[in-house]
Amino acid sequence: MANKTPAIAPRIHARAYFRLKQLCVEIQRGQYPNKMKLAQVLECKERTVQRELRRLENDYRAPLAFSRERNGFYFTEPEWELPEIRLTEGELIAFFAAERVLRRLGTATTEIKLARQALSKLAAFLPDEVKVDIGALEDAITFAPEPTADVSPEILRKLTAAATHRETLAIEYFSPYNNELTHREVNVLLVHNWIGEWYAISWDIEKQGYRDFHAGRISNLARTRRHFEPPPDWNAQNYLQKGFGMFRGGKDVTVEVEFAAFQARYARERKFHETEKQKQLKDGRLRITFETTENALEQVARWLLQYGEHVVALRPERLREMMRERLQKTLKLYSSDKN
Secondary structure (H helix, E strand, C coil): CCCCCCCCCCCCCHHHHHHHHHHHHHHCCCCCCCHHHHHHHHCCCHHHHHHHHHHHHHHCCCCEEEECCCCEEEECCCCCCCCCCCCCHHHHHHHHHHHHHHHCCCCCCHHHHHHHHHHHHHHHHCCCCEECCHHHHHCHHHHCCCCCCCCCHHHHHHHHHHHHHCEEEEEEEEECCCCEEEEEEEEEEEEEEECCEEEEEEEECCCCEEEEEEHHHEEEEEEEEEECCCCCCCCHHHHHHHCECCECCCCEEEEEEEECHHHHHHHCCCCCCCCCEEEECCCCCEEEEEEEEHHHHHHHHHHHHCCHHHEEEEECHHHHHHHHHHHHHHHHHCCCCCC
């Protein structure tokens, strides 16, 4: 029987690690590839394949075996997987610092593009509790300077460590909505990057509910040495999908909006929500429906306002009311009797 897979993968160059990953995927197809076949897939020499196979057995204790009958390699434990590489805490600080600098660079030079591509590759080694918008890192157009709230790499490191090790944190958090500083104890479940802003998605112990804390508003962060288990219903993908942007909560609702023909030319090129469904209308209009929550309608209304007369909210009725209220208030600001 093969030895137990090491909990932490040995340190290895990213390119070599991805080559090992590709090799494992090919073996796990169950077609018993030999060294010649693996060399073709990896586009390398057979002696390179031999070295990587030896590395799998010695460094990763892979349950690798060779079938003389099938003339190829296989894993005696089909469920075995190559362990993931994780960044050290020092490397995490460097990653977050680099991400913060690159976000503020608006010049799309070749050097900056290469740096962003390198950073996106490093993101593959982040813990599962950290989510980064890699598309934003790779797309030079999105890196124009923007008014994002600054977050120190040290705060991000501590939040990531707490999420990874499941340790409860004591924090001070400033709420702009209530204009007050509060003291809280939180269980950080996910460190999430959304269009350049960092959030600590957490379980608020006092409120007994999920909360999205902007990392830039967290101060005086302290360890408690107490550990936790995530709530039974916690699922990062489901949690992020239900909201709109970083707004969520309340009952589930279906949003339906319709873009005029002019704006539809651009809207059909994008995906505004994970659950989005598009319907092309004969006259060029575009109808979009997606699932979100009641508390997210505030952000949906803000999103729609940027398109002015080129979009209309069809449902729910609460969203239509929000749009009417905001447009009427805006109209008053520009009425003729105003100076």
